[in-house]
Amino acid sequence: METTLPPSALAGLKVVELGQLIAGPFAAKTLADFGADVVKIEPPGAGDPLRNWRLIKDGTSVWWQVQARNKRSLALDLKDKQAQDIVRKLAAEADVLIENFRPGAMEGWGLGPEALQALNPRLIVLRISGYGQTGPYRDRPGFGVVGEAMGGLRHLTAEPGRVPVRVGVSIGDTLAALHGVIGILLALQHRHRTGQGQVIDVALYESVFNCMESLLPEYSAFGAVRGPAGSALPGIAPSNAYLCNDGGYALVAGNGDSIFKRLMGVIGRNDLAADPALADNAGRVKRVEEIDAAIGEWTKTRSVDEVLAALDAASVPAGRIYTVADIAADPHYAARGMLQQVTMDDGSQLTVPGIVPKLSLTPGGHRRNAPKLGQDTDSVLREIGLTDAQVAELKQRGIVKDASQP
Numbered sequence: 001m002e003t004t005l006p007p008s009a010l011a012g013l014k015v016v017e018l019g020q021l022i023a024g025p026f027a028a029k030t031l032a033d034f035g036a037d038v039v040k041i042e043p044p045g046a047g048d049p050l051r052n053w054r055l056i057k058d059g060t061s062v063w064w065q066v067q068a069r070n071k072r073s074l075a076l077d078l079k080d081k082q083a084q085d086i087v088r089k090l091a092a093e094a095d096v097l098i099e100n101f102r103p104g105a106m107e108g109w110g111l112g113p114e115a116l117q118a119l120n121p122r123l124i125v126l127r128i129s130g131y132g133q134t135g136p137y138r139d140r141p142g143f144g145v146v147g148e149a150m151g152g153l154r155h156l157t158a159e160p161g162r163v164p165v166r167v168g169v170s171i172g173d174t175l176a177a178l179h180g181v182i183g184i185l186l187a188l189q190h191r192h193r194t195g196q197g198q199v200i201d202v203a204l205y206e207s208v209f210n211c212m213e214s215l216l217p218e219y220s221a222f223g224a225v226r227g228p229a230g231s232a233l234p235g236i237a238p239s240n241a242y243l244c245n246d247g248g249y250a251l252v253a254g255n256g257d258s259i260f261k262r263l264m265g266v267i268g269r270n271d272l273a274a275d276p277a278l279a280d281n282a283g284r285v286k287r288v289e290e291i292d293a294a295i296g297e298w299t300k301t302r303s304v305d306e307v308l309a310a311l312d313a314a315s316v317p318a319g320r321i322y323t324v325a326d327i328a329a330d331p332h333y334a335a336r337g338m339l340q341q342v343t344m345d346d347g348s349q350l351t352v353p354g355i356v357p358k359l360s361l362t363p364g365g366h367r368r369n370a371p372k373l374g375q376d377t378d379s380v381l382r383e384i385g386l387t388d389a390q391v392a393e394l395k396q397r398g399i400v401k402d403a404s405q406p
Contacts, residue, residue, distance in 0.1 A: 008035025009362035013188075014094045016087070017041065017071070018078070020048045022144065022170050023128045023204065024100030025067050026177035031096070031184070032070035033355045033364035039090060039380055040068065040371070044075040044401035047373040058346065060370075065342070066352050068370035074381070075374030075401035083399050084109050089384040091116045091123055096184055100128040103138045113199045123197040124187040126180045132203035142204055144172035151208025152215055158228035176207040237284040238263070238291045241321065248304040252295060253317040255281060262314045267298035342366055372403040 013036040017028040020042065032038040042048045048068070053061050076083045088111070091097055097116065099106055106112045106127075113125040127133055130142010145166060148154050153171070158164040183200035191197055218224045226234060231241035233253075238260070241249040254263035257280060264273035272294060277283045284291060299307050304320050311318040320326065328351065333339050338354040355364035377400050381391050394400040 003365070003367050007362065008364060009359060011035040013037065013096065015039070015096045015098065016090045016094045017098045018087070018106075019098055019100035019128065021050050021053075021100075022067075022173035023176045023180070024098045024126075025050065026174055027126060027128070027180040027184070028071065028098050029067055029069065030177065030181045033366075034359075034362070035364070036096075038071040039074055039376070040071045041074050041076050041078070041087065042373065044077055044374065044398060047073070047075065051373070057350075058344075062350065065344075065350060065370045069342075069352070070367050071371060072376035072380060073371035073374055073403075074377050076377075077399050078109055078111075080397075080399045082394065084111060086381065086384070086386075086400075087111055088116065088119060090380075092119045093384065094120070094123060095188070096124045096126065098126045098128075098180070102141060103127075103129050103133050117197055121197060122191060122195060124184060124191065124200065125197070126184055126200045126202065128176050128180055128202045128204070130204050132206065133201045144170045144176075144204055147172040147176070147204025148208050150205040152212045153208050156226065156228050159230040160228055162228075164228065172204045172208050175211060176202050176204045179207045179210065232288075232292075235285055236281060237288040238295060240292055240295070242292075242296050242299040242307075244299050244302055244304045244307055246303040249321050250299055250304050250307040250311075251319050251321065252299075252307075252311065254295075255284070257281070259316055260284065263295070263311070263316045266310050266314045266316065267295060269294050269298075340366060342369060345369065374401040374405065375403040377402040 010031055013031065015028055015031055015036045015038040017024060017038055017040045019025050019028070025040070025048065028036075028038045028040065040048070046052065048064075050067055051060055051064050054063050055061065076086060078084065078087070087109075091111075107115075113123075113127075116125065117123050129138070130147055131137040131140055145154075148167065148171060149164075151172065153167070154164045156164075157167055180200060180202045183202060187198050187200060215226055218226060231249075231251075233239035233255070236255045239253045239255050241251050244250055252263070254260050260278070261273040264270060272278055272291065278287065278291070302310075308318050308320060322330070327333055328339060336354070337358075338356075340352050340354045342350050342352055344350055352366075355366070378391060381394075381400065382388075386394075391400070395402065395405065
């Protein structure tokens with residue numbers, strides 16, 4: 001299904017996506033959501049492995065319907081020299097090329113940035129890898145979970161004294177993708193001034209490390225190695241998850257000085273609100289266990305709904321821990337357009353996440369569903385000048401594939 005929308009912020013931007021799975025494709029998806037023409041190149045056999053990840057509907061992952069929306073699919077065997085020539089032709093007319101292979105793979109195909117930018121000096125190349133294109137670890141395989149661990153996140157994600165756990169989503173890949181998008185937009189601004197493209201080198205572990213807040217300067221200044229703190233926010237109090245009498249948890253962030261006093265008033269602890277030793281965060285951190293215990297004694301006699309209603313009335317930031325069922329039923333999500341209904345090719349409806357960020361004049365949009373493997377092979381190849389006979393010969397040799405082929 002295709003939908004006509006007003007011109008978007010990136011309308012006219014031509015992007016070639018050579019990545020697979022998460023990081024590179026997420027970066028390209030973000031550009032596609034805002035109007036970029038993304039040609040996704042994937043292997044002719046099974047395509048991007050994400051097509052078959054997690055829950056499958058009618059032979060295709062429903063995750064694919066998010067990760068590949070607004071893109072065109074060109075099924076192409078990159079190991080073949082004729083296929084590599086096709087990539088060169090696409091790159092010669094493109095604004096951006098995105099790849100997330102192991103360092104050296106593109107050069108091995110004759111498709112490294114130097115070769116492509118010799119054909120198109122305006123080309124911006126985003127390279128996402130586990131450890132970056134340089135350094136002693138560059139040749140190691142690096143998936144998102146490894147980047148999360150090396151970047152410092154996994155060590156913090158646990159209850160004290162227990163095994164570190166995964167965040168629950170592929171946050172390392174996603175952070176790398178978003179850093180890549182930032183890099184592309186910066187490079188486009190530079191190209192606007194100079195006409196010159198450049199290479200963006202994004203490492204998974206560095207993208208995670210960039211979000212580690214004060215971790216390193218605290219170690220540098222004090223030798224402090226921050227450890228896991230469970231649901232608490234280390235060094236900032238009170239901010240934690242508190243058990244309620246219905247078995248759920250309420251997240252309460254009462255760490256502003258005036259907010260803390262209002263919170264203590266709600267829970268009937270005006271003695272703590274008036275205590276001068278607790279008037280600022282430094283004092284509250286020293287007595288965080290006492291404060292957490294007082295809040296917990298109050299929450300355990302009430303349901304999550306009762307806790308949130310009382311705190312909302314006092315303008316104390318608080319919230320519930322949402323499951324996806326909570327998200328799907330939430331009126332605020334719906335009002336903000338974050339529960340988007342799309343019509344699949346068979347006429348069924350699928351709810352997918354809406355598009356962020358929200359631009360007032362050139363918002364993103366869902367223009368077309370995720371493509372079938374090779375759905376756009378013929379049209380893309382004709383756009384770069386191949387004849388019907390040439391396309392047929394490439395199909396016969398298995399170098400390309402279209403959606404009609406088994």
